[in-house]
Amino acid sequence: MHRRRFLSDLARTAALCAALPSEWRLTWRPRFVDDPFTLGVASGDPWSTGAVLWTRLAPRALEPMGGMDGNRPVLDWEVADDDAFTKVVRRGRYTAAPELGYSVHVEVDGLAADRWYFYRFRSGDATSPVGRVRTTPAAGAMRDLRFAVASCQHYEQGLFTAYQAMAGERCDLVTHLGDYIYEYASRDGAIRRHASKEVVALDDYRGRYAQYKLDPALQSAHAMCPWLVTWDDHEVDNNYAGDAGENLMESVEQMRARRAAGYQAWWEHQPVRVPRARSWADLDIRRTTDWGALARVWMLDTRQYRDDQACGDGTRAVPCGDWDNPSRSLMGAQQEQWLYDGLGASAAHWQVLGQQVMMAPYDSDPADPVRVSMDQWSGYPANRDRLLRVIADRAPNRTVVLTGDIHSSWVNELRAGFDRPDQPVVAAEFVGTSIASGGDGEEIAPQVQRALPGNPHVKWQNSRRGYYVCDVTPQAWTTEYRTFEYVSRPGAPVRTPTRWRVEHGTPGIARL
Ligand SMILES: [Fe+2]
Structure with a gap:
């Protein structure tokens, strides 16, 4: 009985599909009164x-x-050689689900290496904006790479002028290093629709992402090229560490529930390919992207696995408390081992570590005992020493x-060990400023200006909003900083205040 009914249903469906005009299918497709693609499109994690x-x-x-109404709408997706979609090379179907926030993550494969394509989605009679995506060069191919680096986009503190400019940069990739949203409520300095409450539950995180993603400049930067995205603290809770929230009244159970909500909402809103975890609270987002033989980009997570900050989250005189305990880790033991083994095994010409917090030490008041940030790598000196020795x-x-x-923007030389000044420079660090967080900013803060002579490994600092662009070739790495004089009103022109070069195999960073 069962089998016969199934077969007759199948035959009837096939007959209907063959016999009915194409309009028939429209009635079985979702109908949207309003455009369902208000949040734009994005691509990411290319191979x-x-x-x-x-x-x-x-x-x-x-x-x-x-x-959305709780049903499971079917979407069609298309990848084409041209933006008019006359030469479609891949297409498929995807069913969006309410339990995943109606997010869509298509992993399209079978494309040619080192090529640009166009993509779009259709559902019912609605068609999405068109995005550009590209594949990476084939394994072993030595091809140049141009990419932009962004972070920290506190919506109500500034316009996304930086993304307008970035969309015109002709980049192969964008890396985003976190603070894509801010979880807390803030009215101070708000120049546009401010967040009215701190988000804790999944639906509220979803709403916060939606608020940000409605921004047309952010959408245009996403549509320009694939992104590599990691998170920082504000995707969950300010300065959180592992299972420890900022607010000590939060229990481990409460913090894990909040992490699950924040991590799931992050996944739902980012074009990422990461393994699904048994619990959203344990989503493992560390991963690599190879740009042929030229570069391997490691996207790290320095929030989820870190030990709690020693002596509080702020800037402290050191040594203090457990600060220099060699067992403390910013990355967590497993991620450390994964990176150290991987750096040893990788044949990539350049190694690129995309991560959250500043690695170089910064003594904010060289006259006093050394004072460093407990939330950055300086708060985890043993982990930093281990990593820099592996890099050396x-x-x-x-x-x-x-x-x-x-x-704020910083250009830092990284030494094999910062406790001994005779240790050689082994790596370069480029700290990007924020897209919007902090409002208009200033060129350089007076207290930083005073501290710089005591921090000779810091080559340049600036506190305007913006991003930076990297041009990577086999011989050299060039970083250009982009800044904007204001983000409190539209129209700030893009400036390039400084350019820096790292010669492959040569210690140090040179100003151009
Ligand atoms: Fe931030």
Whole structure:
């Protein structure tokens, strides 16, 4: 009986599909009163034959569930050689699900290496904006790379002018180092719709992402090229460490529930390819992207596995408390081992570490005892020493560290050991400023100006908003900083205040 009914259903469906005009299918497709593609499109985590294509259905983006009705709408996706989609090379179907926030993550494969493509989604009679995506060069191919580095985009503190400019940079990739959203409520200095409450639950995180993703400049930067995204603290909770929230009244159970909500919402809104965990609270996002033989980009997570900050989160005179305990880790033992083994095994010409917090030490008041930030690598000196020794050993002067978090730009030389000034320079660190966090900013803060002579490994500092662009060739790495005089009103022109070069295999960073 069962089998016969199934077969007759199948035959009837096939007959209907064959016999009915194409309009018939439209009635079986979702109908949207409002455009469901309000959050734009994105691509990310490319490999040599594919990439992740992303969108999220949200016809009324700021309403619960983005205004969707609880059904499972079917989408069609297309990848083409041209933006008119006359030469479609891949297409497929995807069913969006309410339990994943109607997010869409298509892993398209079977594309040619080192090529640009166009993609779009369709559902019902709605068509998404068109995005550009590219594959990476094939394994072994030595091809140049141009990419931009962004972080920290506190929506109400500034316009996303930086993303408008970035969309015109002709980059192969964008890396985003976290603080894509801010979880807390803030009215101070708000120049546009401010967040009215601190988000803790999944639906509220979703709403916060939707608020940010409605920004047209952010959408245009996503549509320009694939992104590599990691998170920092504000995707969950300010300065959280592992299971320890900022607010000590939060129990481990409460913090894990909050992490699960924050991590799931992050996944739902980013074009990422990461293994699904048994619990969202344990989502493992560390991963690598190879740019042919030229570079391996490591996207690290220095939040989820870190030991709690020693002596509080702020800037402290050291030594203090447990600060220099060699067993403490910023990355967690497993991630440390994964990176150290990987750096030893990788044949990539350049090693690129995309991560959150500043690696170079910064003594904010050289007259006093050394005072460093407990939330940065300086708060975990044993982990930093281990990592820099591995870099000195396995990839010296061909490793570049990309950093976000602190809303200011820094160019830092990294030494094999910062406790001994005779240790050689083994890597370069470029700290990007924020897209918007902190508002208009200033060129250089007076207290930083005073402290710089006591921090000779810091080559340049600036506190305007912006991003930076890297041009990577086999011979040299060039970083250009982009800054904006204001983000409190539209129209700030893009400036390039400084350019820096790292010669492959040569210690140090030279100003151009
Ligand atoms: Fe930030």
